[in-house]
Amino acid sequence: MSFKKLIQPLKDSLKNKGFNEPIGVQKLILSKIKGGANLFCIAPKDSGKTTSIVLSVIQKLKGKAFEDAPRVLIFVKDKQAALDLELEFNAFLRGTDLRIYTAYDQKNIDQQRDDIYDGVDVVIATPKRLNRIFYLNGINLNKLQMCIVEDADFLFRNNNFAEVTRTPESIGRCQYLVFAEHFDKRFERWQDSFMFNSEVVTYQKD
Template identity: 40%
Template sequence: MPFKKLHSHLLDCLAHQSIETPTPFQKSSIPIIKSGSNVFCFAAEGSGKTTTLILTTLQKLKCEAVGNAPRAIILVENKTKVLELYDAFIPYTQYSTLRIYASYEQLHIDVQKSEIYMGIDILITTPKTLQKLFLTNGVSISELKICSIDDAEFLSKKSDATSLIVMAESIKKCQFVIYAEKSHPQLNRLENHFMEHSKLVQK
């Protein structure tokens, strides 16, 4: 069964990459994420979690640039993960107006602030860098529609989890989607903060 009810730009991108059929995880998770619910997504490596994250993020933003403040934030563990995910987005954004920005601790904060100020749609960063940007007025979260955490096992580190929780408390209305291979106690505790009434997809 082919992908259904996705933006025509995304269907074109999938066809260009000869991706015709969703994985079992994608078939289960994409409709639930599209519904706007907070979602925990647990599935093994190779199940299509990263492609799901990309497709649902771009679907949420209708594959077009709007305004200057980011409408999607994706949190990952470190610079390596930031750059890997940035590269994974390129086949889906290079022929659109969407502006995607890679942010990490090793890049001077003033450089990041000035480049973000020029206008972005998607921010890929780490919890600590996002908190630093926010506390120095380097990024606005007023237009945020979706926040995803990829390979969220790294949130077992208390400092990363704390940075995320602090940021989430400042976000008034936003969908959160957490991707990991399996649950762990630190992820479960997020239900007490910003993942209340969340749904679960597990494959």
């Protein structure tokens, strides 16, 4: 997919940053994501995975805030990863009114619950904190359109895989995207449960 098919605010941001066409893994996956496919994107570091997430999410939501319940949930490994991804989003939000929110363990959970209740479009969260907020009835997942895992290699530490696996049990139809440097055989459980007909896209740098 060329950048010409993106919404105008994204095209403006990309032009200002000097990007004229997709790079690396973006050439393989942007059109597939736009088409609604469930994907495992396997690619090395610095190949364009994170920017692919940001562009795809903003494009999917058409750059516009809507109601109160989040429409995109992104799992990350820790506080720093959440803050880094939020910064990446902020670099592309000009001309949109999307509300990005981070939820991680070091933040007051009651404050997080209240903030999310007030209305957000994208929640970037660590698995354990997201599940705690959910079980406190602090987040409505019924409107989710996309559920994403960034740098999914972290899932196989500290019970994170089980924490993330719980989430699809609580939501309806949704697009699932998993970004990682390696495909772990444990992902096959997701292919058999909620990531039906998913495609594994592998990219290697030249």
